[in-house]
Amino acid sequence: MEVEQVFHMNGGNDDVSYAKNSTIQNLILAMTKRVRQRAVMDAYKSTSFPKIMSIADLGCSSGPNTLLVASDAIDAVELVCKELNQKALPELQILLNDLPGNDFNGLISSLQDFQRNHRCFISVVPGSFYGRLFPSQSLHFIHSSTCLHWLSQVPPELQNRDNNVKRNKGNIYISKTSPPFVLEAYSNQFQSDFSLFLKCRAEEIVKGGCMVLTLMARKGEHPSIEGSYLQWELLAQALMDMASQGLAEMEKIDSFNIPFYTATSEEVENAIKREGSFAINSIQIFDVGWGEARDVCAHTKVEEKASTAQIVAKTLRAALDSLLVSHFGAEIIDELFQRYSDLMEGYFSKYVKGGLTNINVCVQKIK
Template structure:
């Protein structure tokens, strides 16, 4: 089964859900907030053609409190830049993630979000229309020239698929046996396969957004990086090592 059909964060709001275990991603949003504010300000104060409807997309939105927090921060940035000549009366907000994402939990929290928005910004600030757009962002998602601001956080390090060939046997041995990442024991061909897949995915992402964003629009992307050029260092692999051990243990239990 394809990755885009099965991959999702844990649903709901219980103790094992993504909603209750996404403090690191929330911290990333707080760090990036000044960059979002600056990007929105420059967009609204640029020579972008004034229109009544502004398109905003959050790609890889997942679910939980971080999703609407990001939308609130973008709205705050717009409100703080209201002195610029470009004005909008409607805001089209698109929340994107894979098909199995927990969009229902997001929708259930929208009434309270709308009420809070009216209290803080007033009824005259503009109308908001929030909708879900399920699908992979490694390809087109929106009509041409329909978006003004695009955001993606903690998502673009996920590849669209397992790099081709890694599940094949070479000399009777799996190329990256027992691993779901690049490790110290991974051969050079595994590193090259992951690198090639990332370049293909990221290029397709940029090409797709180039067709969807209007001239003068802005995009803010944040994704996991590393300080070393070596992809097998502990800072890059520690969490994947723990996950791999957990998965191998689960497989062993099923097979016993």
């Protein structure tokens, strides 16, 4: 499976779309808004008030979250200009990036309304952020939220098709029953991806420019004891249940691994220090609960009657459909997510709390 070619959030605006099922990502954006706006202000000042300020949002997806970062950034620049009594605003260039399979037509159809109310130039830049996307030293502020936990590929050790090689049998992520090499393989893949990400961005951003990254994370040593671990464990269980009833192939489950990794704060920090181009201005870990996402959905009447479990299942489906369809085929998906939702209901009936841990880090280009 070529993640870069295959992977994308569900497009459009229907029941299984990312646009309709991205409340938790929206909450995360709200919780990081102040850091983001402060960083845009710092970037504008420390790059000597450029006449054209270029702002990139990596992994922008489509739907109601897509233009929030742009809108916050524009507000922040206007605020600095007001503070400094600087009448001429810079020209703002917003660069929206996502993988080629993203629903760019949907995104583009929403731009006109936005541009009527916000003075800026918007471009769309398709491609993987695990590679160069922009010309050298052309950006002043870079942002990415809820993306960098997605790896560029399933760790190669787990893709080995040699049947003698041990597999991550019955699992689709790092689990309590995974052999130790599985955690190591995932961790190595994250290190390699995240380092490449930093190296590319270091080439693209000017000195003094800032970058704010938010990604799903873990607090403890082993991913299988907390947080997002649960979502994969129950998804694996739903798949295994289907296999036991002849509705899915066990071989396919054994060879499926999610290209996803929750790093620790130390892993993120060490990678940034090792790369060496950025100083860390701030780093924090924060939780966001699925219950809060449910409250927001109910409040906005998007999903008045949906249970937390249903919201988790739909959120995960909007993100995972492309990967699952590519590996298992489209025919098992409805049934899989029905079972997944039921398993989640069981979980939430026992444990009222449940949520995601995130890292938010703000860095500045120092050389």
